[in-house]
Amino acid sequence: MKYLVTIMIAVIFFGHVNAQKKMAVIPAGKYQPFFVTKSDKPLQVNTFKMDETAVTNLEYLEFVKTNPQWRRSKVNRLFADTNYLKYWDGDLTIGEANKNLYNSPVVYVSWFAAQAYSKWKNKKLPTVAEWEFAANAAPKNIKYKSLTDYVLDWYSKPNPPHLPNVKSTYQNVYGVYDMHGLIWEWTSNFNSFIGSSDSRGNSEADLKNFCAGGAINVGDKTDYASFLRYSFRGSLKGNYCIANLGFRCSKDLN
Amino acid sequence: MLLFCLFFFSCKTNPGNTSSENNIDTVITGTVTAELTHAPNVPKPLAYTSPKKVIVQLETIEKVMQIADSTQYTFWTFGGAVPGQFIRVRQGDLVDFTLKNAADSKNSHSIDLHAVIGPGGGADATSTAPGQSTHFQFRALHPGLYVYHCATGPVPLHIANGMYGLILVEPQGGLPKVDREYYLMQGDFYTKGKYEAKGLQDFDEEKAIAENPDYVLFNGRVRSTTGPNALPAKVGETVRLFVGNGGPNLVSSFHPIGQLFTKVYMEGGSKINTDVQTTLIPAGGAVIAEMKMQVPEVINLVDHSIFRAFHKGAVAQIKVTGNENPSIFQKIRK
Numbered sequence: 001m002k003y004l005v006t007i008m009i010a011v012i013f014f015g016h017v018n019a020q021k022k023m024a025v026i027p028a029g030k031y032q033p034f035f036v037t038k039s040d041k042p043l044q045v046n047t048f049k050m051d052e053t054a055v056t057n058l059e060y061l062e063f064v065k066t067n068p069q070w071r072r073s074k075v076n077r078l079f080a081d082t083n084y085l086k087y088w089d090g091d092l093t094i095g096e097a098n099k100n101l102y103n104s105p106v107v108y109v110s111w112f113a114a115q116a117y118s119k120w121k122n123k124k125l126p127t128v129a130e131w132e133f134a135a136n137a138a139p140k141n142i143k144y145k146s147l148t149d150y151v152l153d154w155y156s157k158p159n160p161p162h163l164p165n166v167k168s169t170y171q172n173v174y175g176v177y178d179m180h181g182l183i184w185e186w187t188s189n190f191n192s193f194i195g196s197s198d199s200r201g202n203s204e205a206d207l208k209n210f211c212a213g214g215a216i217n218v219g220d221k222t223d224y225a226s227f228l229r230y231s232f233r234g235s236l237k238g239n240y241c242i243a244n245l246g247f248r249c250s251k252d253l254n
Numbered sequence: 255m256l257l258f259c260l261f262f263f264s265c266k267t268n269p270g271n272t273s274s275e276n277n278i279d280t281v282i283t284g285t286v287t288a289e290l291t292h293a294p295n296v297p298k299p300l301a302y303t304s305p306k307k308v309i310v311q312l313e314t315i316e317k318v319m320q321i322a323d324s325t326q327y328t329f330w331t332f333g334g335a336v337p338g339q340f341i342r343v344r345q346g347d348l349v350d351f352t353l354k355n356a357a358d359s360k361n362s363h364s365i366d367l368h369a370v371i372g373p374g375g376g377a378d379a380t381s382t383a384p385g386q387s388t389h390f391q392f393r394a395l396h397p398g399l400y401v402y403h404c405a406t407g408p409v410p411l412h413i414a415n416g417m418y419g420l421i422l423v424e425p426q427g428g429l430p431k432v433d434r435e436y437y438l439m440q441g442d443f444y445t446k447g448k449y450e451a452k453g454l455q456d457f458d459e460e461k462a463i464a465e466n467p468d469y470v471l472f473n474g475r476v477r478s479t480t481g482p483n484a485l486p487a488k489v490g491e492t493v494r495l496f497v498g499n500g501g502p503n504l505v506s507s508f509h510p511i512g513q514l515f516t517k518v519y520m521e522g523g524s525k526i527n528t529d530v531q532t533t534l535i536p537a538g539g540a541v542i543a544e545m546k547m548q549v550p551e552v553i554n555l556v557d558h559s560i561f562r563a564f565h566k567g568a569v570a571q572i573k574v575t576g577n578e579n580p581s582i583f584q585k586i587r588k
Contacts, residue, residue: 155360156415157328158318159360224411231362231407235381242384242385
């Protein structure tokens with residue numbers, strides 16, 4: 001009997017921590033950065049794997065259980081601001097009131113936290129190029145006229161009172177869910193494209209990325225959805241924890 | 255050398271054409287918190303006489319509001335309304351500015367105040383993520399009425415969604431006293447549906463690029479300031495209008511039907527013109543215009559590019575009550 005219980009516990013435990021999150025294979029391709037100069041060539045994106053969905057609250061709970069330094073009361077303010085996991089009940093409880101959020105993306109997490117989580121999973125955060133390349137793929141299970149319109153529509157709506165669960169928007173042809181329409185997502189090099197916070201660029205150094213009127217060096221001036229995304233990333237700092245900002249992990253193929 | 259000569263020469267020949275820059279060595283004494291008002295209201299004239307440190311806190315808020323009686327639009331705002339809250343400071347003041355972005359905002363925002371001399375008019379210092387805030391200080395060097403707006407990319411979209419307002423820098427000693435002051439701001443809007451099409455309407459990028467708006471509005475809503483919401487005034491009073499144009503595209507030919515402007519601070523600056531029928535307000539510009547109320551009437555304030563008033567909503571009203579003044583106007587009955 002004792003033996004059986006041990007096995008059961010082992011199975012539950014083993015099953016739990018090893019419930020591998022499904023990853024989709026994103027095929028290699030080229031990504032044209034949003035901010036370009038004549039000399040810029042499209043970036044080569046190698047084949048990589050990407051989490052099917054954003055990291056959920058339940059998944060993140062496992063992380064803080066095994067990594068005490070990332071619990072809300074213990075976290076270093078340099079790595080996560082005072083909003084870190086602010087909607088959770090406590091260090092190790094998401095809370096009864098948040099029951100419908102267990103399978104929603106974890107939000108109010110910093111870039112440092114997302115990096116640490118990814119490392120713990122033996123994964124990494126996708127680069128901007130990887131993320132954008134994967135996100136530009138066409139939806140396969142919804143009707144839509146233009147992806148840009150779909151995305152703009154989401155960007156123009158204030159946050160819902162309760163963040164929906166993962167897989168609640170659409171799956172794209174690579175098999176990943178909710179690349180648009182659920183949350184903003186951290187990328188490993190989120191601020192590398194943005195030199196200035198003023199999108200019209202005032203200093204000479206910023207002219208490569210920005211110019212007066214905001215669009216001279218932009219690849220597609222009418223791609224307001226990408227524009228908003230790059231502006232959002234440009235306003236971030238690594239310790240920011242924000243209501244609609246979460247993450248998913250990626251992994252090199254080999 | 256030649257440039258220097260030209261400069262010197264032009265200064266000599268136009269002694270009256272100098273800008274009224276403030277001496278920045280003036281000592282700042284005391285701190286006040288700026289009164290912020292929603293249109294059509296204007297903060298009270300400032301009572302202090304020496305430059306202060308003025309605390310201004312503005313919040314960017316994204317919210318669905320009525321653009322017409324049966325039509326809604328997701329506005330992006332400064333302070334929860336279109337136009338944004340009116341800020342009133344005095345020449346020489348040190349403005350301590352905090353921009354907060356509401357926690358439930360979807361997007362990052364910033365602010366470019368045309369009264370600011372410094373990188374991006376403040377935009378460079380205020381790129382603000384949702385739930386965060388940013389902080390900077392500037393010296394109000396030049397008197398005038400200035401537009402502020404969001405400068406986060408894509409700038410045209412942020413402005414088209416309503417992110418603009420006015421900041422008044424009073425000249426030293428303040429503006430002459432008048433009986434009433436009001437705040438109006440024109441803006442053009444681009445929606446998927448036509449003018450007054452029912453329901454929540456999305457932004458239409460193609461129409462915006464073509465500069466073909468469905469709505470040209472004062473204070474962000476059809477009939478914001480007409481009928482029961484008309485601005486009250488009485489015969490004998492002088493009314494001062496602070497009028498901005500947020501654009502993003504159109505230039506306004508601002509005209510009072512049945513009145514004329516006795517005094518116009520041209521382009522919101524220090525030069526005063528008198529007896530003006532229609533004053534031009536550039537996109538990203540403003541004007542201070544005054545009228546003396548002479549007879550009871552409803553004054554329609556319009557963009558005299560008149561199709562905009564007739565078909566796109568560009569009308570505001572002042573309702574003047576009081577005694578008839580037949581020596582100025584009387585209708586002759588047969």
